[in-house]
Amino acid sequence: MSRRGGARAPGSTPTKRSTDKREDATSVNGDRRTQVGTRAFTRRARATQRRRAARRTRTSERGVAPIAARLRALSRRAGLGRIPRAAWICALVACLNAVCWSILTPPFQVPDEPDHYAYVKQLADTGSLPVSGREQPAEEILATLIGIRYFEVRQQPQHHAIATSNEQAELERTLASTPHDTGSAVGVARSQPPLYYALETIPYRLAGSGTVLDRLALMRLMSALFAGLTALFAFLFVREALPGAPWAWTVGGLSVALAPLLGLMSGAVNPDSMLFAVSAGLFYLLARAFRRGLDARLAIAVGALSAIGFLTKVNFVGLAPGVLLGLIVLSNRAARASGRSAYRLLALGTGVAFSPVLLYAAVNALSNHAPFGIVSGALGTTRGSLLAQINYIWQLYLPRLPGTVNDFPGLFTTTQLWFDGYVGLYGYLDTTFPGWVYTLALVPAGAIALLCGRSLVQCRAALRERAAELAVYAVMVVGLLALVGAASFKVFPKTDAEFAQTRYLLPLLALLAAALVLAARGAGRRWGPVVGTLIVVVFVAHDVFSQLLVAGRFYS
Amino acid sequence: MREVRIALVAGLALVGLAIGVELAHSPMTVARTNVTSSEEDRIARTVHGATYCQAGELLPRETTAIRLSLFAFTGPRIRVVVSSGGRPIASGQRASGWTSRVVTVAVRPLPQTVSDVTVCASFAMHDEALTVFGQPAPRASAAYEDHRALRGRMWIEYLRTGSRTWASLIPSIASAMGLGRAAPGTWNVLLVLVLLVTVVVLASRLVLKELS
Numbered sequence: 001m002s003r004r005g006g007a008r009a010p011g012s013t014p015t016k017r018s019t020d021k022r023e024d025a026t027s028v029n030g031d032r033r034t035q036v037g038t039r040a041f042t043r044r045a046r047a048t049q050r051r052r053a054a055r056r057t058r059t060s061e062r063g064v065a066p067i068a069a070r071l072r073a074l075s076r077r078a079g080l081g082r083i084p085r086a087a088w089i090c091a092l093v094a095c096l097n098a099v100c101w102s103i104l105t106p107p108f109q110v111p112d113e114p115d116h117y118a119y120v121k122q123l124a125d126t127g128s129l130p131v132s133g134r135e136q137p138a139e140e141i142l143a144t145l146i147g148i149r150y151f152e153v154r155q156q157p158q159h160h161a162i163a164t165s166n167e168q169a170e171l172e173r174t175l176a177s178t179p180h181d182t183g184s185a186v187g188v189a190r191s192q193p194p195l196y197y198a199l200e201t202i203p204y205r206l207a208g209s210g211t212v213l214d215r216l217a218l219m220r221l222m223s224a225l226f227a228g229l230t231a232l233f234a235f236l237f238v239r240e241a242l243p244g245a246p247w248a249w250t251v252g253g254l255s256v257a258l259a260p261l262l263g264l265m266s267g268a269v270n271p272d273s274m275l276f277a278v279s280a281g282l283f284y285l286l287a288r289a290f291r292r293g294l295d296a297r298l299a300i301a302v303g304a305l306s307a308i309g310f311l312t313k314v315n316f317v318g319l320a321p322g323v324l325l326g327l328i329v330l331s332n333r334a335a336r337a338s339g340r341s342a343y344r345l346l347a348l349g350t351g352v353a354f355s356p357v358l359l360y361a362a363v364n365a366l367s368n369h370a371p372f373g374i375v376s377g378a379l380g381t382t383r384g385s386l387l388a389q390i391n392y393i394w395q396l397y398l399p400r401l402p403g404t405v406n407d408f409p410g411l412f413t414t415t416q417l418w419f420d421g422y423v424g425l426y427g428y429l430d431t432t433f434p435g436w437v438y439t440l441a442l443v444p445a446g447a448i449a450l451l452c453g454r455s456l457v458q459c460r461a462a463l464r465e466r467a468a469e470l471a472v473y474a475v476m477v478v479g480l481l482a483l484v485g486a487a488s489f490k491v492f493p494k495t496d497a498e499f500a501q502t503r504y505l506l507p508l509l510a511l512l513a514a515a516l517v518l519a520a521r522g523a524g525r526r527w528g529p530v531v532g533t534l535i536v537v538v539f540v541a542h543d544v545f546s547q548l549l550v551a552g553r554f555y556s
Numbered sequence: 557m558r559e560v561r562i563a564l565v566a567g568l569a570l571v572g573l574a575i576g577v578e579l580a581h582s583p584m585t586v587a588r589t590n591v592t593s594s595e596e597d598r599i600a601r602t603v604h605g606a607t608y609c610q611a612g613e614l615l616p617r618e619t620t621a622i623r624l625s626l627f628a629f630t631g632p633r634i635r636v637v638v639s640s641g642g643r644p645i646a647s648g649q650r651a652s653g654w655t656s657r658v659v660t661v662a663v664r665p666l667p668q669t670v671s672d673v674t675v676c677a678s679f680a681m682h683d684e685a686l687t688v689f690g691q692p693a694p695r696a697s698a699a700y701e702d703h704r705a706l707r708g709r710m711w712i713e714y715l716r717t718g719s720r721t722w723a724s725l726i727p728s729i730a731s732a733m734g735l736g737r738a739a740p741g742t743w744n745v746l747l748v749l750v751l752l753v754t755v756v757v758l759a760s761r762l763v764l765k766e767l768s
Contacts (some may be wrong), residue, residue, distance in 0.1 A: 086762055086765075086766050089758055089762045090762070092758060093755050093758050093759055093762075096751050096754055096755050096758075097751075097755050099751055100748055100751040100752055100755065103737075103744055103747060103748050103751075104733075104748055106736060106737070107736065107737060147736075148736045149736075154657075155627075155656050155657040156656070156657045156658055157656065157658065158586075158591075158623065158658055158713065160732070161732065161735070161736050162732075162735050162736040163728075163731070163732040163735065164735075165735075167735065167736075168735045168736065168740060171735075171736060210738070211738070213736075213737055213738040214738045214739075216738070217737065217738035217739070218738075246766075247766050247767050249766075250762055250763065250766040250767060251767070254759050254762060254763070257759075258755070258759065408682075409680075409682050410632070410633050410652050410680055410682075411630070411652045411653055416651065416652065416653035417630070417653055420653065425655075429655050429656070430655075430656045430657070432654075435651075435662075492683075493682070493683030493684065494683070494684065494685065495629045495630065495684055495685075496629065496630035496682065496683070496684045497629070497630045498629055500630065527559075529557055529559070529560050529767040529768070530557075530559045530560055530563045532763075532767055533560050533563040533564050533567065533763050533767055534563055534567055536564075536759060536763050537563070537564065537567030537568060537570075537571065538567075540567075540568070540571065540756055540759060541567075541570075541571045541574070543755075544571060544575070544752065544756075545574075545575075545578075547748075547752065548575070548578070551729060551733065552583065552722070552729070554732075554733075555729045555732040555733045556583060556722075556725055556728075556729050556732075
């Protein structure tokens with residue numbers, strides 16, 4: 001309680017500093033004025049004051065000032081005024097970077113983008129959820145895919161996107177002649193909840209009179225907004241979780257904003273983009289609650305964001321146990337201070353969070369369907385012993401333990417699947433750097449890991465104090481990893497690791513930001529900012545070269 | 557803080573230099589291929605270790621990589637050996653973990669073209685299925701596994717460093733980038749460049765402001 005009461009608001013440091021600066025500036029000006037004190041100076045100053053007053057009157061007469069004041073009040077009430085400018089710039093960088101990726105990546109050359117587009121089309125055109133998981137898309141989509149040589153280019157890096165004016169003319173003829181048919185089979189997207197797709201119907205309808213490519217371009221821009229939110233929340237998370245060195249927040253926020261995989265996925269039509277933002281938002285809210293204590297507003301916010309997560313993508317289920325644990329721990333803490341009534345916060349948070357899931361189950365149960373729809377069917381197909389499954393999931397991420405069956409002989413999954421997948425696997429999982437790049441990337445990654453480790457050792461006492469908070473984050477991580485692993489295990493050994501795609505781990509981007517902040521701080525007070533700068537430069541280089549790689553692969 | 561400024565400028569200069577060096581390099585081009593425009597066919601599928609060989613191939617001079625049309629979700633380790641008269645003349649291998657419809661294996665280049673070579677590809681498989689693509693062919697000329705003919709010939713491409721640099725390819729890349737999209741035109745390239753520069757400038761200014 002005392003810690004909570006005594007904790008300084010995270011935003012207070014920079015605000016205080018800037019206020020101080022203003023005060024300093026005023027006093028300096030004041031001193032100068034007394035020192036100079038000439039009549040000419042006073043005349044000029046009075047004239048300036050009169051001009052400013054006249055301008056203020058004119059502006060307020062026009063009604064701009066009240067609107068601006070109202071906007072300021074609104075943003076203050078929404079808490080936006082307390083968000084540092086640096087966080088907004090990180091969000092802008094992430095957003096622009098995702099827009100860049102959305103233009104660079106040819107239409108539909110991102111995993112499952114045709115299926116996600118088809119889901120939006122089904123929802124927008126018919127107002128109903130998709131029922132068919134077939135891979136056969138609507139005529140309109142199919143004609144476009146053929147026109148842009150999608151099937152030749154996908155997963156075949158020896159083939160490039162259309163490159164001649166004849167092909168372009170043919171594509172334009174196809175787009176003009178294919179009628180707009182309603183509804184579509186949505187392939188793998190069928191199992192996903194509808195919130196992201198419902199939002200995407202807005203740009204879809206805005207470009208309703210255009211072609212499939214027009215609609216896709218606008219829909220991709222909407223996804224890019226989620227990249228901005230992801231970077232913003234990552235920044236706010238490190239501000240709450242690691243408040244000690246404000247300069248380092250920028251390192252975390254900017255690095256996330258420049259992550260090429262975030263750009264690729266948020267520059268495409270894919271619910272992953274929204275899930276990244278929701279997950280980063282949850283990490284932020286939990287960190288805020290651990291720092292300041294859980295109140296009704298925070299409990300509702302955590303619950304509401306979790307509900308949005310459930311409605312965004314099935315993968316959110318992996319994060320849910322951690323969020324639930326977080327609410328329990330926070331309620332327990334609150335109960336110690338304010339009695340058992342604090343458990344109402346737990347009920348409030350979980351009630352809001354799980355309401356869409358319960359509603360969905362109730363509707364299914366009343367209509368004689370499996371309670372969790374297609375997800376129930378997937379759960380029912382679990383096979384093999386629990387031990388075999390745990391062993392598989394372990395080895396999917398980490399080296400095999402002695403005495404266990406080797407599920408991935410000749411494959412070091414940690415680096416070959418996950419690290420290499422992060423460093424460079426773009427397009428439809430078909431665009432890679434030369435092999436030496438992945439080896440070289442181990443050098444900065446190793447250095448960052450060492451510095452992060454050093455920082456953790458240095459602040460081990462603080463870590464012990466925050467063990468419960470760290471346990472909550474750990475459960476969120478393990479939950480997501482286990483979910484991806486369990487999904488892969490269902491098709492193993494037919495496919496060794498079908499879902500071993502690094503994009504599935506990007507809901508943990510906020511933790512990457514924290515690791516990078518720790519790494520920068522691990523270099524010490526003197527060299528920390530320099531190392532932080534170098535980390536940002538590494539992320540800039542990674543982003544730029546990844547974009548050049550994609551341009552070379554599709555258009556050379 | 558002067559060190560931050562120096563680190564940023566030096567880092568970005570290094571990135572610029574690396575881009576310049578890369579632009580001076582030439583991308584790989586296809587020196588020879590037996591891939592035809594006709595429909596591809598699945599000529600083999602395996603879930604265990606296997607070695608597929610194909611005779612009657614021609615290895616162009618300066619070949620630095622061999623590309624095979626294979627599909628696996630988590631590709632196995634692959635070893636490619638090129639033999640002439642029963643003697644290996646070039647070989648290379650690719651670690652497991654690749655995923656695509658083709659896999660490229662780097663080999664040591666030879667100064668001269670060698671005809672009538674046999675290309676063998678070995679896979680260290682576990683359980684996952686691997687599919688080999690190619691084109692149907694008579695048994696006599698088909699690829700084989702342990703003297704057992706497959707359904708046809710494997711598609712193989714021989715790659716070597718091209719004569720044109722990336723820099724000289726920029727106009728054609730820019731032109732292609734403007735096609736096949738909602739609003740076609742080279743302006744797409746300019747927009748990407750403007751966005752990328754804006755991103756770098758914004759990030760750099762923020763670093764200087766917050767970290768200095």
